[in-house]
Amino acid sequence: MQPGEPMPSKLDEFRAYRQRMNDPFLEVDLLGIKRFFNLGTNAHKASRAEQG
Numbered sequence: 001m002q003p004g005e006p007m008p009s010k011l012d013e014f015r016a017y018r019q020r021m022n023d024p025f026l027e028v029d030l031l032g033i034k035r036f037f038n039l040g041t042n043a044h045k046a047s048r049a050e051q052g
Helices: 010-027 031-051
Strands: none
Touching: 010 031
């Protein structure tokens, strides 16, 4: 972070941490891992669609 930049929110910090932790798994070309991550993505999409 550079001087004068706004402080990141807790949510921004969490998302950055989660991305750093997920990246090594997503780089591996295993179908099971890809399916696992896709389950979460699709669950969130379905939830958003229901909320309208």
